Amino acid sequence: MTAITAARAPVATPAPAAPTVPAISLEGVSKTFRSGRETVTAVGKLDLTIEAGEFFSLLGPSGCGKTTTMRMIAGFEDATSGVVRLDGKDVTSVAPNHRDVNMVFQSYALFPHLTVADNVAFGLKRKRVPAAEVKQRVADMLELVELAGHAKRKPGQLSGGQQQRVALARALVNRPRALLLDEPLAALDLKLRQAMQLELKRIQREVGITFVYVTHDQGEALTMSDRIAVMNGGYVAQLGTPAEIYERPASRFVAEFIGTSNLLPGTVTDASSEGSTVRLGCGADLRIGETLDAGEAVDVTVRPEKIRIGTAEPDPASSRVPGTVADAVYLGSATHYTVRLADGTEIVVFRQNADDVTADAIAAPGSPVWLSWHPTHSYVLPENSGPTDATQGSHHRA
Amino acid sequence: MRRKLAPYLLALPAWAWLAMFFVVPLAGMASLSLTSGNVITGFSQTFNIGNYLTAIDTYGEQIARSLFYGLSATLICIAIGYPAAYWIAFKGGRHKSTYLLLLLLPFFVSFVLRTISWKFTLSDNGIVLGTLKQIGVLPADFGVLNTAPAVILGLAYNFLPFMVLPIYAVLERMDHGVVEAAHDLYASRVQAFVRVVLPISLPGVFAGGLMTFIPTTADYVNASVLGGTGNTMIGSIIQTQYLVNNAYPIASAITFVLMGVLLLGIFSYARALGTERVMEVQAK
Numbered sequence: 001m002t003a004i005t006a007a008r009a010p011v012a013t014p015a016p017a018a019p020t021v022p023a024i025s026l027e028g029v030s031k032t033f034r035s036g037r038e039t040v041t042a043v044g045k046l047d048l049t050i051e052a053g054e055f056f057s058l059l060g061p062s063g064c065g066k067t068t069t070m071r072m073i074a075g076f077e078d079a080t081s082g083v084v085r086l087d088g089k090d091v092t093s094v095a096p097n098h099r100d101v102n103m104v105f106q107s108y109a110l111f112p113h114l115t116v117a118d119n120v121a122f123g124l125k126r127k128r129v130p131a132a133e134v135k136q137r138v139a140d141m142l143e144l145v146e147l148a149g150h151a152k153r154k155p156g157q158l159s160g161g162q163q164q165r166v167a168l169a170r171a172l173v174n175r176p177r178a179l180l181l182d183e184p185l186a187a188l189d190l191k192l193r194q195a196m197q198l199e200l201k202r203i204q205r206e207v208g209i210t211f212v213y214v215t216h217d218q219g220e221a222l223t224m225s226d227r228i229a230v231m232n233g234g235y236v237a238q239l240g241t242p243a244e245i246y247e248r249p250a251s252r253f254v255a256e257f258i259g260t261s262n263l264l265p266g267t268v269t270d271a272s273s274e275g276s277t278v279r280l281g282c283g284a285d286l287r288i289g290e291t292l293d294a295g296e297a298v299d300v301t302v303r304p305e306k307i308r309i310g311t312a313e314p315d316p317a318s319s320r321v322p323g324t325v326a327d328a329v330y331l332g333s334a335t336h337y338t339v340r341l342a343d344g345t346e347i348v349v350f351r352q353n354a355d356d357v358t359a360d361a362i363a364a365p366g367s368p369v370w371l372s373w374h375p376t377h378s379y380v381l382p383e384n385s386g387p388t389d390a391t392q393g394s395h396h397r398a
Numbered sequence: 399m400r401r402k403l404a405p406y407l408l409a410l411p412a413w414a415w416l417a418m419f420f421v422v423p424l425a426g427m428a429s430l431s432l433t434s435g436n437v438i439t440g441f442s443q444t445f446n447i448g449n450y451l452t453a454i455d456t457y458g459e460q461i462a463r464s465l466f467y468g469l470s471a472t473l474i475c476i477a478i479g480y481p482a483a484y485w486i487a488f489k490g491g492r493h494k495s496t497y498l499l500l501l502l503l504p505f506f507v508s509f510v511l512r513t514i515s516w517k518f519t520l521s522d523n524g525i526v527l528g529t530l531k532q533i534g535v536l537p538a539d540f541g542v543l544n545t546a547p548a549v550i551l552g553l554a555y556n557f558l559p560f561m562v563l564p565i566y567a568v569l570e571r572m573d574h575g576v577v578e579a580a581h582d583l584y585a586s587r588v589q590a591f592v593r594v595v596l597p598i599s600l601p602g603v604f605a606g607g608l609m610t611f612i613p614t615t616a617d618y619v620n621a622s623v624l625g626g627t628g629n630t631m632i633g634s635i636i637q638t639q640y641l642v643n644n645a646y647p648i649a650s651a652i653t654f655v656l657m658g659v660l661l662l663g664i665f666s667y668a669r670a671l672g673t674e675r676v677m678e679v680q681a682k
Contacts, residue, residue, distance in 0.1 A: 076578055095581070096578070096581045097583075097584045097585055098584075102582055105579060107573055107575045108575075109573055109576045109578065109579035110576075110579075111598075112572075112573075112598060113594075122593075123583035123584050126584035126589065170583070171583075174583070174584075
């Protein structure tokens with residue numbers, strides 16, 4: 001997992017003030033496919049509201065239904081049931097060429113026989129916009145995506161990143177009600193992808209158009225989105241701001257899919273309305289905010305960057321466990337430790353290298369250490385949320 | 399040094415082949431086309447331009463007819479072949495190779511045999527016409543055989559795969575996402591085809607056009623088997639002059655005239671379609 005990207009999740013961005021009519025709303029939308037004699041549910045009874053001007057991401061592993069959802073908004077797939085609304089208008093049975101949304105395709109799908117300028121002008125010409133206006137808007141758009149000098153080239157003569165920006169310009173120039181982006185950065189290398197993430201966010205702020213962004217890359221979704229819908233098995237596993245989803249995953253699936261999570265198996269020994277005590281396999285007791293049933297076997301979750309690692313015994317008021325360093329990977333700005341507890345459970349800890357660590361005793365594997373964190377940073381997750389049981393476990397990325 | 403030479407050495411057999419079986423005979427034929435004499439007294443080089451004048455003067459009609467037949471057959475091949483190629487490439491799913499095989503299956507039978515079987519199919523009382531006459535759709539004296547349409551249909555039938563395969567290759571290779579992209583950008587189905595799919599597939603039509611037009615124009619089997627006396631194509635004339643009359647100089651001259659006309663046709667065709675653009679898309 002790209003834990004580093006996840007670790008620099010932005011602080012909760014307040015979602016834009018909700019106008020009266022959402023840009024896109026899906027009401028009980030589902031999609032089933034026939035595969036031989038079997039019926040496969042790609043998307044099941046989805047209710048989703050995307051506000052105007054929002055940068056909204058559909059995030060999930062492949063096969064989770066995110067692309068099908070987007071294609072139903074674009075009109076390339078007919079919903080098996082439910083209603084798709086754009087600006088409050090029912091467009092469920094409207095053809096793609098009559099929907100006021102545009103799409104950026106994963107393969108870009110640029111027209112190879114047309115120049116960059118003609119690619120960008122394609123939609124405006126179909127809408128019979130006057131020639132002078134087409135010329136002006138195409139020029140402005142190429143300016144916005146920094147391709148003004150390449151108007152006369154063919155897509156085949158451009159680099160991957162440039163083609164990506166042509167695809168973006170070709171869709172945005174039509175000033176759609178919403179822009180749908182289907183893993184648009186997947187084909188770019190890491191550095192370019194990171195640059196384009198910021199670029200996309202800048203463009204979105206500049207044009208103020210609703211972006212719906214499909215991706216399987218949690219780092220990408222956390223970096224750019226106002227809100228994220230994490231999807232799994234055709235359902236939304238969690239909907240919220242990047243910070244909400246990262247800090248308070250609603251289910252084990254979300255916790256494992258977004259960033260890195262430590263799962264500590266234990267048994268509930270004591271429970272009251274204020275919280276519960278969980279005895280871990282190594283013998284340590286942890287206080288948990290949730291009210292659980294005594295005797296229940298649970299996994300306690302804690303994020304690696306919330307854990308402090310040190311040789312001194314921590315404050316007994318904090319959650320703490322002793323262990324030994326199994327592995328330490330020095331990454332420059334941070335060090336990633338793997339710490340083994342008495343019962344063999346391994347915990348991953350990210351530690352920022354704020355001080356000089358060249359003579360650090362805990363850097364050596366085998367050294368005894370204390371792990372501690374604030375009690376609110378560990379919690380017990382429900383096994384699942386929503387009707388995703390059947391697909392749980394098989395999808396999470398390790 | 400060796401490494402630099404290797405590609406040339408590898409191409410050597412091909413060059414030798416071309417030189418031996420194309421350049422040398424072509425030069426020989428060019429020389430032959432300017433000789434006088436006959437097969438008994440022998441031919442002597444007299445730079446006799448008259449052979450060409452005779453060729454154009456006497457056989458201009460057949461050359462024009464051949465071009466017309468070739469062009470008609472090519473157009474029919476486009477009309478039938480393009481939709482077939484489109485359907486296989488876009489709707490063939492995982493059975494694409496099966497459909498292509500079905501398309502090619504008749505071509506495992508010899509060219510001449512296939513043409514002769516067309517003769518049976520099209521004969522006045524054959525399966526098609528005989529049945530249609532029996533149920534009264536066609537008058538009893540209706541016939542197709544020994545007419546221009548019979549020859550053109552035969553040519554189109556025999557060369558159809560040469561049109562389908564190049565078009566299929568281009569359609570299969572193109573990113574099918576562009577069709578969705580066109581719809582997404584407000585193009586109707588017709589607009590998406592005319593503005594996007596057709597222009598992208600033009601190189602295939604161009605290649606298919608060449609591969610059908612040239613051999614159909616020069617063909618002599620279809621005209622001999624299906625055409626009868628009034629529909630002789632230039633291929634038959636060349637064959638008769640060479641093999642029956644042994645009039646080698648005149649036969650060579652006709653051959654060169656035909657080549658010249660075909661080259662002229664190809665260049666103007668490439669011009670019309672815009673070769674540069676066509677080649678560029680193909681290179682993509």
